Amino acid sequence: AQKITQTQPGMFVQEKEAVTLDCTYDTSDQSYGLFWYKQPSSGEMIFLIYQGSYDEQNATEGRYSLNFQKARKSANLVISASQLGDSAMYFCAMRASGGSYIPTFGRGTSLIVHP
Amino acid sequence: KAGVTQTPRYLIKTRGQQVTLSCSPISGHRSVSWYQQTPGQGLQFLFEYFSETQRNKGNFPGRFSGRQFSNSRSEMNVSTLELGDSALYLCASSFVPGHQETQYFGPGTRLLVL
Numbered sequence: 001a002q003k004i005t006q007t008q009p010g011m012f013v014q015e016k017e018a019v020t021l022d023c024t025y026d027t028s029d030q031s032y033g034l035f036w037y038k039q040p041s042s043g044e045m046i047f048l049i050y051q052g053s054y055d056e057q058n059a060t061e062g063r064y065s066l067n068f069q070k071a072r073k074s075a076n077l078v079i080s081a082s083q084l085g086d087s088a089m090y091f092c093a094m095r096a097s098g099g100s101y102i103p104t105f106g107r108g109t110s111l112i113v114h115p
Numbered sequence: 116k117a118g119v120t121q122t123p124r125y126l127i128k129t130r131g132q133q134v135t136l137s138c139s140p141i142s143g144h145r146s147v148s149w150y151q152q153t154p155g156q157g158l159q160f161l162f163e164y165f166s167e168t169q170r171n172k173g174n175f176p177g178r179f180s181g182r183q184f185s186n187s188r189s190e191m192n193v194s195t196l197e198l199g200d201s202a203l204y205l206c207a208s209s210f211v212p213g214h215q216e217t218q219y220f221g222p223g224t225r226l227l228v229l
Contacts, residue, residue, distance in 0.1 A: 043223040101212040103160070108158075
């Protein structure tokens with residue numbers, strides 16, 4: 001069974017500071033993909049970043065980076081230089097063959113960026 | 116390249132009615148998945164279609180059904196609506212099912228059942 005755990009229901013950060021959103025996962029598969037999505041109040045889920053289980057380098061996409069620690073089964077999202085527009089829900093997800101590739105999502109973390 | 120589109124964006128229905136939601140995936144994407152999102156239950160998987168075949172189904176009653184057409188567009192239908200069906204319904208597409216495949220989501224359809 002696949003499982004994603006996001007232990008931070010809510011996070012606050014000051015504008016221009018960096019913030020780390022935690023994600024741990026559980027799977028018995030060797031091949032899997034980890035994804036982060038952002039969901040503003042408008043509702044649309046916006047894809048942010050992807051990390052494959054065999055990728056040796058941490059993924060980066062602009063201000064987003066994924067701190068991938070395979071042995072600890074964690075895939076934390078780091079947002080550098082937070083902006084007011086970063087205020088949203090953030091979801092961690094995983095796809096693996098054991099789950100028939102159906103994405104497993106965490107419960108999400110609500111991020112609020114203060115000016 | 117156009118993103119995933121969903122219609123309608125908002126719907127108000129009454130109990131007992133039925134509703135059909137539509138999703139057009141990104142061009143070239145053949146896998147379409149549907150999700151229901153509510154504050155209490157979070158994001159729940161409804162079903163996935165790939166090449167016009169239902170590939171996976173979540174734990175929802177038979178009132179929830181879907182289909183996919185040859186052009187990969189998909190529809191989902193909810194019959195005999197209940198108050199608890201009020202939710203944001205999200206559609207997502209990817210090229211194919213796979214652990215490396217990113218799902219891209221549409222803007223969602225907000226359904227309110229009165």
